[in-house]
Amino acid sequence: MEINLAKKAAGEKAAEYVESGMNIGLGTGSTVYYTILKLGEQVKSGMKLKAIATSLATEKLAKECGIPIVDFSATQELDLTIDGADEVDGKWNLIKGGGGALMREKIVAAASREFIVVVDASKKVDYLGKFPLPVEVIPFGWEVTLKHIKALCRTAYLRTKGAEIFVTDNNNYIVDMPIKSIISPKQLELQLREIPGVAVTGLFIGMASKVIVGETDGKVVEL
Numbered sequence: 011m012e013i014n015l016a017k018k019a020a021g022e023k024a025a026e027y028v029e030s031g032m033n034i035g036l037g038t039g040s041t042v043y044y045t046i047l048k049l050g051e052q053v054k055s056g057m058k059l060k061a062i063a064t065s066l067a068t069e070k071l072a073k074e075c076g077i078p079i080v081d082f083s084a085t086q087e088l089d090l091t092i093d094g095a096d097e098v099d100g101k102w103n104l105i106k107g108g109g110g111a112l113m114r115e116k117i118v119a120a121a122s123r124e125f126i127v128v129v130d131a132s133k134k135v136d137y138l139g140k141f142p143l144p145v146e147v148i149p150f151g152w153e154v155t156l157k158h159i160k161a162l163c164r165t166a167y168l169r170t171k172g173a174e175i176f177v178t179d180n181n182n183y184i185v186d187m188p189i190k191s192i193i194s195p196k197q198l199e200l201q202l203r204e205i206p207g208v209a210v211t212g213l214f215i216g217m218a219s220k221v222i223v224g225e226t227d228g229k230v231v232e233l
């Protein structure tokens with residue numbers, strides 16, 4: 011599929027920014043997947059890396075690729091994190107968490123000196139919000155937390171997986187907010203953070219240091 015060519019182009023390009031000896035953060039999803047495969051090849055050719063994974067799925071993939079995985083007891087500062095996004099606006103603000111990995115992704119990105127975002131061109135938007143904004147909430151009292159979130163977006167809903175409630179790697183739940191157009195991401199972030207029970211939002215504001223966009227013809231544009 012052409013979209014996979016775009017994801018592959020962006021994901022592999024980002025691997026070029028990784029140097030031997032670095033401590034890196036590894037994001038989650040179908041775009042950074044290609045970065046991880048590429049880094050696996052680089053490790054097999056002798057590159058020395060230590061990586062912190064942003065999800066159990068990424069940890070498994072990285073280990074299969076031979077990339078050494080550590081946790082924050084080994085280092086609290088990362089040289090670089092590479093991760094995907096569900097949307098990117100013109101100021102490089104992001105919506106993340108479509109796959110439910112937002113909490114660990116935010117912690118890892120915030121611990122990194124550089125944060126490279128890899129996306130295919132369909133993720134670029136003028137205003138964030140067409141993609142429903144994921145908000146991780148703790149299970150206790152989720153009904154009341156959802157009620158507060160609905161005051162900001164009446165169509166917000168609890169994420170499910172089949173007939174079950176979707177559960178994150180942190181044993182939390184996700185509320186998705188189909189807002190359509192987020193005029194002030196910062197203000198929304200602050201409003202959501204004030205709600206008891208909200209663990210983290212999928213708004214990543216002012217965190218990206220580079221965005222690599224893959225096109226369906228396999229070309230990349232670096233922003």
Ligand SMILES: O=C[C@H](O)[C@H](O)[C@H](O)COP(=O)(O)O
Pocket residue numbers: 037038039040041042093094095096105106107108109110111112115
């Ligand atoms: O929770 C998932 C992450 O935030 C992903 O990085 C995001 O959903 C983008 O994933 P993909 O590259 O598969 O579109």
